[in-house]
Amino acid sequence: MKIISxxxxxxxxxxxxxxxxxxxxxxxxxxxxxxxxxxLSARIDAGVRTRLMVAKKDISEKFPAGKLYLYLxxxxxxxxxxxxxxxxxxxxxxxxxxxxxxxLIQKKEPVPAQLSAMLREEGxxxxxxxAHIDEAxxxxxxxxxxxxxxxFLSKNSTVGD
Numbered sequence: 001m002k003i004i005s006x007x008x009x010x011x012x013x014x015x016x017x018x019x020x021x022x023x024x025x026x027x028x029x030x031x032x033x034x035x036x037x038x039x040l041s042a043r044i045d046a047g048v049r050t051r052l053m054v055a056k057k058d059i060s061e062k063f064p065a066g067k068l069y070l071y072l073x074x075x076x077x078x079x080x081x082x083x084x085x086x087x088x089x090x091x092x093x094x095x096x097x098x099x100x101x102x103x104l105i106q107k108k109e110p111v112p113a114q115l116s117a118m119l120r121e122e123g124x125x126x127x128x129x130x131a132h133i134d135e136a137x138x139x140x141x142x143x144x145x146x147x148x149x150x151x152f153l154s155k156n157s158t159v160g161d
Contacts, residue, residue: 029057029156030064035072040085040136044070047145055153066093066156067122070148087131089148091155094123127155 031048035041048068052059068091075084097118101111131148133140 026056026058027156028060028062028064029066029068029152030059030061031068031070033070033072035070037072037074040072040074043136043141044072044145047141048149051145051149055149057153063094063098065095066091066126066152068148068152081134083135085133085136087133087144087148089127089129089131089151090125091127091152092123093126093156094119094121097121097123127151 029052031052033041033045033048035044048070049059069089071088071090073086073088075081075086078084097115101115101119104111104115129151131144133144
């Protein structure tokens with residue numbers, strides 16, 4: 001009989017909690033905004049958080065069903081539009097890995113070391129795209145965030161997509 005360490009037991013209990021949360025509570029999502037411009041970063045962060053809260057999503061780093069990454073870079077040395085902003089957008093998820101591990105745990109089968117290692121990672125890349133806005137005006141940022149969050153939420157509308 002294999003003895004499971006305390007951290008492994010805690011991890012398994014977290015997985016079970018994750019499954020319970022997915023069944024009856026708000027879907028748990030996470031996000032990260034990466035931008036050298038602190039003011040722009042704060043505006044984007046607030047916009048993402050607001051849209052997730054309006055969509056009734058639980059925002060947490062603890063076993064999220066999906067995570068949104070936004071990397072924003074102001075255009076430099078651009079002769080046509082020096083005020084432009086390029087945006088890289090990525091969605092990741094580790095739900096399939098967690099579901100596989102949970103299935104093994106429910107069958108009382110050992111979770112292989114490789115699967116345990118995968119559970120500690122951010123997840124798999126599910127979506128990658130880029131966008132560009134001409135300036136950091138309220139209107140352009142709102143349009144960008146509406147589009148990005150609508151896509152992210154639609155791709156994370158059900159567990160295990």
